[in-house]
Amino acid sequence: MTELNKKIVLKSRPATRPDDSNFEYREEQTAELTDGMLLIKVDLLGIDAFIRTTLNEGSFHRGAEIGGVIPALGVGVVLESKADSFAAGDHVFGPLCSQTHAVMPAFTMKKIDTSVAPASAYLGALGLTTGLTAYFGIVDVGQVKPGDTVVVSGAAGAVGSVAGQIARLSGASKVIGIAGGAHKSKFLVDELKFDAAIDYKNENVAARLDELAPDGINVFFDNVGGDILDDVLMRIVEGSRIVICGGISQYENMDDVRGPKNYLKLAERRARMEGFAVFHFAEHYARAEKSLADWLRSGELVVREQIEQGVENFPAVMNLLMTGGHYGKLLLKV
Numbered sequence: 001m002t003e004l005n006k007k008i009v010l011k012s013r014p015a016t017r018p019d020d021s022n023f024e025y026r027e028e029q030t031a032e033l034t035d036g037m038l039l040i041k042v043d044l045l046g047i048d049a050f051i052r053t054t055l056n057e058g059s060f061h062r063g064a065e066i067g068g069v070i071p072a073l074g075v076g077v078v079l080e081s082k083a084d085s086f087a088a089g090d091h092v093f094g095p096l097c098s099q100t101h102a103v104m105p106a107f108t109m110k111k112i113d114t115s116v117a118p119a120s121a122y123l124g125a126l127g128l129t130t131g132l133t134a135y136f137g138i139v140d141v142g143q144v145k146p147g148d149t150v151v152v153s154g155a156a157g158a159v160g161s162v163a164g165q166i167a168r169l170s171g172a173s174k175v176i177g178i179a180g181g182a183h184k185s186k187f188l189v190d191e192l193k194f195d196a197a198i199d200y201k202n203e204n205v206a207a208r209l210d211e212l213a214p215d216g217i218n219v220f221f222d223n224v225g226g227d228i229l230d231d232v233l234m235r236i237v238e239g240s241r242i243v244i245c246g247g248i249s250q251y252e253n254m255d256d257v258r259g260p261k262n263y264l265k266l267a268e269r270r271a272r273m274e275g276f277a278v279f280h281f282a283e284h285y286a287r288a289e290k291s292l293a294d295w296l297r298s299g300e301l302v303v304r305e306q307i308e309q310g311v312e313n314f315p316a317v318m319n320l321l322m323t324g325g326h327y328g329k330l331l332l333k334v
């Protein structure tokens with residue numbers, strides 16, 4: 001069996017913000033399956049910040065090749081299987097990339113149970129790059145404990161929105177989110193039950209942190225880097241934990257990443273700054289999945305999904321992510 005695959009490929013590497021000239025839409029028939037391979041109809045792709053870094057030469061994540069599809073995690077359904085462990089009709093998760101049909105080695109795919117949660121949740125709430133990342137950043141790296149004041153940047157996005165809620169569920173006495181726009185502040189406080197929010201596009205972050213966290217900040221879960229990281233560093237206390245989850249303010253200029261100016265505060269406050277990648281916690285995934293599933297079921301964890309349409313819109317939806325044009329988990333239905 002073969003299928004017509006509609007896909008977006010990388011035409012050239014963007015120097016800063018990607019535009020239409022960097023991508024090309026193509027259609028081609030999928031290859032006949034060989035042993036150990038699966039033909040998968042892609043349903044949803046997770047539009048994640050890491051995708052932007054894969055467009056750069058020498059990316060930390062496996063980079064996109066010129067003329068190749070763009071890395072993205074997705075969920076889909078097996079149409080044909082030449083592997084014993086999978087059958088047509090299985091729902092699967094894996095690195096399906098910017099296309100409607102994928103021919104994948106079976107060992108790269110994982111079965112998902114859509115009777116436990118909808119397929120989209122395996123990219124968002126229960127997903128590697130969203131729920132699990134937020135969980136390990138808050139619980140294992142940040143070690144949030146009762147009474148902590150926790151600040152999260154990129155707070156209205158996928159990882160940040162879950163991280164702030166896990167901080168509350170871990171006993172933090174105050175959770176402050178930083179995001180762009182008054183509408184996002186309202187979303188954080190009204191829908192996700194953050195204690196307070198700072199609109200970094202229209203408010204003075206330093207002054208608002210002084211107002212909202214007069215006794216200082218115990219844990220900072222950082223998705224953004226740049227000026228926001230420096231503002232928080234000036235307000236850490238004895239034993240603070242700074243969790244470097246990401247630094248999206250730097251992703252469109254990776255040849256000249258700006259480090260924190262106020263890092264000496266770490267020494268003054270005997271504080272710790274620690275980065276992590278979710279796959280460093282691979283042996284603990286089951287623990288995180290269980291907690292996330294329990295919180296989802298009990299309604300204590302809320303994950304807003306925004307679903308855009310059409311594989312041909314992959315580049316535009318990626319730009320939507322980079323410019324903050326979404327709430328919670330951004331997905332693309334191909």
Ligand SMILES: NC(=O)c1ccc[n+]([C@@H]2O[C@H](COP(=O)([O-])OP(=O)(O)OC[C@H]3O[C@@H](n4cnc5c(N)ncnc54)[C@H](OP(=O)(O)O)[C@@H]3O)[C@@H](O)[C@H]2O)c1
Pocket residue numbers: 047048049050128129130133154155156157158159160178179180181184223224244245246247248249250276277278279321322323324325326328329330
């Ligand atoms: N360590 C890991 O293993 C791991 C795994 C997954 C993700 N991550 C990191 O987690 C972070 C969030 O990723 P995500 O996929 O969940 O994306 P996301 O938060 O859903 O979307 C990115 C958000 O970043 C904000 N943003 C963009 N440019 C900004 C800037 N210059 N200053 C401040 N905010 C900016 C935008 O929100 P506003 O509207 O608020 O500007 C946008 O909504 C990224 O840094 C990513 O690299 C790390």
